[in-house]
Amino acid sequence: MNRSQLTRRNVLKTSVAAAASFAVPYAITSNALGTDTVPPASDRLTVGCIGVGNRGRGLLREMMHVEKAKIVGVSDCYQSRREPMAKLCDATAHADFRELLARDDIDAVVVATPDHWHVPIALRAAAAGKDAYVEKPLGLTVEQTLLCRDTFNRAKRIFQYGTQQRSSQPCWLGCELVRQGKVGTIRKITVRAPNGSAGGSTEPAAIPEDLDYPMWIGPAPMKEYTVDRCKVPGTYHNYDYSIGYLGGWGAHPLDQMIWGSDADLSGMIEIEGTGDIPTEGLYNTVINWNMKGKLGEVDFEFTTGGDLTTFYGDEGWISVRRGGVDASDKSWLETKIDPADAKLKVSRRHMADFVDSVLKRESTVAPINDAARSDVISHLCNIAVRTGRKITWDPKKETIVGDQDACEHLHRDMRAPWTLS
Incomplete structure (x- = not known):
């Protein structure tokens, strides 16, 4: 069948x-x-x-x-x-x-x-x-x-x-206007995301009777249960399970960057910067990051504070945020775009778009290729902080260039018997 x-x-x-x-x-x-x-x-x-x-x-x-x-x-x-x-x-x-x-x-x-x-x-x-x-x-x-x-x-x-x-009309409008060239040639993109957290209990505690703890741990290293390990925000900020808000929240504004431009595909990606890695408590993902670099010829900044993506071009700037859009020229925001002429798919309900796309066998508004592009950027930022070095990524070969030690961070071992195959 x-x-x-x-x-x-x-x-x-x-x-x-x-x-x-x-x-x-x-x-x-x-x-x-x-x-x-x-x-x-x-x-x-x-x-x-x-x-x-x-x-x-x-x-x-x-x-x-x-x-x-x-x-x-x-x-x-x-x-x-x-x-x-x-x-x-x-x-x-x-x-x-x-x-x-x-x-x-x-x-x-x-x-x-x-x-x-x-x-x-x-x-x-x-x-x-x-x-x-x-x-x-x-x-x-x-x-x-x-x-x-x-x-x-x-x-x-x-x-x-x-x-x-991607299923927010203001975000769609902002990224669509960028795609249609309103800001001219893009020269710089800045991304802002909420900061992560330090803390979390490391004291061993009794495993809840209703929790299958070995299954929850799965491919991650087996560690003693603590009251903060298996619940939010612990799951967001422990490096065994996450790279923190660099990816966990950064995924949203970084995804808007990908939706509005192809700067990350235009040439070599260079990323360097600073961040703190807590040494006390359960949470040990990067916080207080300040990343800078190049996406091809486009300047790139990714820092904590807010939830915002801004595209700067020769003709002005456009910013998108959760539920909002702004521009250097307010008249741009009144632009009427015929859906037939749109470069980006229109979605009003994210889950409904998924269901409709499956039934029709067509691409969703947030497909896998775009997901991978933004996710890679967050990982490169994480690697730059953890190595303390500039990371150069070849988007065609899809590897870190000239730094074998940094390449080791592209992979993590999985706890047996779990594998990726």
């Missing part, structure tokens, strides 16, 4: 047949045949949500409001998270995400785990024939990021990155 047959005509039959191969029961729910306002299951995308704490809960609720989608599976390492969320959307709860990925009745997944699980799960989703919405940031390393990109392209799977500002 091919995928289009599964999702549009045989999903109910497949769901019943699949039930026999799992230890958990599946049932045809009361809304499977549709209602006056909801399409029948045969015309809906069936979705599994992997990771439903913090951000994942919000994405699950957003998916529940997409009429063309139906959540049928939920997975999380915390029983107290997965079971209530599964009940909320009338889905089956899975302790192990691999069981969810093995289901033939699931077309796509939403991955909103801690950062270190994003790519390992996404790769397994692609191998299982699933399309994927993956929260930012992308990889824990450049190696992971590029492998994820290549895997989804090769498998022809649909990918949506969790950079929701």
Whole structure:
């Protein structure tokens, strides 16, 4: 049975047949045949949500409001998270995400785990024939990021990155105006992102009874549990699981930089700068960073403070931020753009764009290639701080040039038995 047959005509039959191969029961729910306002299951995308704490809960609720989608599976390492969320959307709860990925009745997944699980799960989703919405940031390393990109392209799977500002009209307008040449030739791009945090308890604590701690740790180094290790903000600022807000929040304004220009593809990328790495407490990712460099011939700055991307050109400047846009010439902001003439895809609802793109087999507003470009920039900044040296990246060869020691930071070992293959 091919995928289009599964999702549009045989999903109910497949769901019943699949039930026999799992230890958990599946049932045809009361809304499977549709209602006056909801399409029948045969015309809906069936979705599994992997990771439903913090951000994942919000994405699950957003998916529940997409009429063309139906959540049928939920997975999380915390029983107290997965079971209530599964009940909320009338889905089956899975302790192990691999069981969810093995289901033939699931077309796509939403991955909103801690950062270190994003790519390992996404790769397994692609191998299982699933399309994927993956929260930012992308990889824990450049190696992971590029492998994820290549895997989804090769498998022809649909990918949506969790950079929701691409579904914001002001951000679209600002980046579209830059793409249409309003500022003239781009000479400089500045990016601002919120700072990270220091702190976090390192005192060993009892593991919660409802948490599968070895599964939560997964491919990361095994460490003693502490009260701050497995919850926000600890998951954002511990280097075992993340590169911190350089990627975790920096992904948003860096993504806007990518959306508005191709400066990062125009020539060699050079990045250097400073930052602090806390030496006390659980959190040890880069904070207080101040990065400068070149994207080809375009000057580049990335610092803490705010959430803003500004393009400076020969004719003026345009800034985009979450929910807002500004320009040196205010009349530009009144420009009426025919969608048929737009260079950038228009999306009003990020999750709905993902569902529609999967059903139509077309690119999302935040595709994998763009996700990889911005993610690589954040990693190069991290490597520059940790090595204390200027990093030169060849965007064609996709490697660091002339610094073998810095190249070692492109990869991290994974705890057995987990691998990227």
